[in-house]
Amino acid sequence: MAIATVNPATGETLQTFDALDADGIEERLARAEEAFRSYRTTSFEERGELLRNAAGLLEAGQDGIARTMTTEMGKPLAAARAEAAKCAKAMRWYAGHAEELLADEVPDPGDVKDAGATRAYVRYRPLGTVLAVMPWNFPLWQVIRFAAPALMAGNTCLLKHASNVPQTALYVEDLLRRAGFPEGCFQTLLVGSGAIEDILRDRRVAAATLTGSEPAGRSVASIAGDEIKKTVLELGGSDPYIVLPSADLDAAVRTAVTARVQNNGQSCIAAKRFIVHTDVYDEFAVRFTERMAGLTVGDPMEETTDVGPLSSEQGRSDLEELVDDAVRRGAAALCGGKRPEKLTAGWFYEPTVLAGITPEMRIHREEAFGPVATLYRVNDLDEAITTANDTSFGLSSNAWTRDEAEQERLIRDIEAGGLFFNGMTASHPALPFGGIKRSGYGRELAGHGIREFCNATTVWYGA
Structure with a gap:
């Protein structure tokens, strides 16, 4: 290179x-x-x-x-x-x-x-x-x-x-x-x-x-x-973002968008897998998709731009392969899933939300390094934890719940180097940063x- x-x-x-x-x-x-x-x-x-x-x-x-x-x-x-x-x-x-x-x-x-x-x-x-x-x-x-x-x-x-x-x-x-x-x-x-x-x-x-x-x-x-x-x-990381019924849904949706597209989605600690309890899944999915679709993609030098290009042509191709594989295997693209039509130069990709993810899809196992979010519907806390830990990565994690018993359970059982409640993962000089597993x-x-x-x-x- x-x-x-x-x-x-x-x-x-x-x-x-x-x-x-x-x-x-x-x-x-x-x-x-x-x-x-x-x-x-x-x-x-x-x-x-x-x-x-x-x-x-x-x-x-x-x-x-x-x-x-x-x-x-x-x-x-x-x-x-x-x-x-x-x-x-x-x-x-x-x-x-x-x-x-x-x-x-x-x-x-x-x-x-x-x-x-x-x-x-x-x-x-x-x-x-x-x-x-x-x-x-x-x-x-x-x-x-x-x-x-x-x-x-x-x-x-x-x-x-x-x-x-x-x-x-x-x-x-x-x-x-x-x-x-x-x-x-x-x-x-x-x-x-x-x-x-x-x-x-x-x-x-x-x-x-x-x-x-x-x-x-x-x-x-x-x-x-x-x-x-x-x-x-x-x-690498494929951080879970768990949303449970007691969450402040307004804040959870708003923060979810930032957590997924920070740095144009090219961050190891970006939330990538959005694991949402069935009681709030439908509302979360609609509102999250609306916000993702409404982001401004364009020249990163412009102050109004929310999402710039991916860092390389190869990086975009790798992301496209993951999305195309998921759609081919039955995932639904609720928004995005392609290159922006009006941006023919550079390596841009639309903010994308995929639903209906299954284990045989590559994106379930591999890190999506770009503005692509995957949605999972779960029936209870046990299923949320099982889904969150069903990855070879263990960098960080996010969970939205105001229930102290749920918080303690998540601290005990989530396999990651960090767990951020009611907010998004971030690094700070006063807090240790790193992961486990791969x-x-x-x-x-x-x-x-x-x-x-x-x-x-x-x-x-x-x-």
Whole structure:
């Protein structure tokens, strides 16, 4: 795949980039190792000041980077601006909380004595250089939510970004350089996926994190396992959105639309399977379909656009295959199900609602990465939970109910890394983020995330 900016709203290639050769990769690996030797000795106060500098620069240039993201992968401009603002917030959060999150952990004095020590504690120390393999769908947020905690912990970072967002990738390196981070602390590697294995196997790379597809995660995990290196994986999702009779239906319908079409429907944590109790199914289906059909599809640079193009021609083709397979096997397209007739350039697809989903349909098992929602009618809470868990994924989940007993049952039985009641899934620096099953392992964000790439060192003192 070429490393290039291709506008998904027009299909036009705007800029291409040369991939790093072996000498260029070697130079950056050496620079990262050298930077780690000194950067690891800096204080939390020093690192926090640099990260706050970066947050300020990001906010000052928010509109520019938002336009770059929209140009490269097609998200509506308002969503791109919000993504940039979220990144600045996350950098400030880690700048202010990293020291307490990584403070020495001191056991109970009685346990210290039982261990035969006069004093003992756990200290979190940085691992070294961490390789991040990141996706195009949230091209700034995915990088910052890795880089902010990794840098605050004292690690250095190498970024292999998706090949269709090279300008965003280069922007992050430049942003952190302008903020004052020492040379080599954060570097972007413009390389194809074929270069990842050799980089990950290099002795100077201590660990890796990947957000992306299941095949990509399997590949990176396999290589890292062979090298016995730590990994964190955040892979696909097919999140359930359960609506039960006690729900505020107005809010559930309104939020369902946003939860499905956020980022043009190209989000691992977007709600995809709408599992609705039979008592409210008919009303939900009508109102949800009306709202989905009423969304404005068009130029993502226009402020009035709700849904922009998919990021690539292949991505649209993959989505079309899932929808066509479902319809062929008996699903009903309540709205959408095709390309917009008036948008002949670019990779647009109509917001779509499919009903009558059955297990033999591919879309029941595979992730639909675009503005396509599937509706399921269930008779009770047991059936809702069974349907929700009938997936190989387990990233997050949503449930609309005001019944506390139902909420407790869902917390106990839903198989996912997160459960959001009466709202939609979102990531926040203070809350751990990640999944189970084929959605990956490990956690990003919060204290869980910053400690993923630290050496939890036991320190023991005798007499």
